[in-house]
Amino acid sequence: MLQPPDDEYFMRQALREAQGAYDDGEVPIGCVIVKEGKILGRGRNHMETLKDPTAHAEILAMGAASGALDNWRLDGCTLYATLEPCPMCAGAILNGRVAKVVYGSRDKRLGALGSAYDILEGNPLNRPVEVVGGVLADECLDLLRSFFQEMRKRPSKAEDPEE
DSSP states (O other), X not given: OOOOOOHHHHHHHHHHHHHXXXXXXXXXXXXXXXXXXXXXXXXXXXXXXXTOTTOOHHHHHHHHHHHHHTSSOOTTOEEEEEXXXXXXXXXXHHHTTOOEEEEEXXXXXXXXXXXXXXXXXXXXXXXXXXXXXXXXXXXXXXXHHHHHHHHHHSOOTTTOTTO
């Protein structure tokens, strides 16, 4: 009998999105939204490309999933993100009625699911959201570290004689 996909499988899909963001020169964070074992939405950071502070992987994936469902309510959906969601994304998770969040690496600076803040715990909307952290955390963190190490090696725009 075939086993249904698990959290690691879907986190690997989110990591593929994060790698795409990396390749695009964006901070490598990826996200997928899943319902009943099917990916409904994918997202990767596009803040630089779109020049939009809300173009986080989670927000874009939620928009895609809402389009697939033709409904803003993401009841019964699981959000997989390579980095613990920030306060903005945690608010969107609540408003979108996402049932479960699975994230890879903790974000001690801006993580809003328990690391720096806990937006979901005791939320005023009284919507319980299951949270699972640390899935493929090392792989998620390695991609982020690699990106920022590479960025530090690049000359700044002020130093670049081509610009």
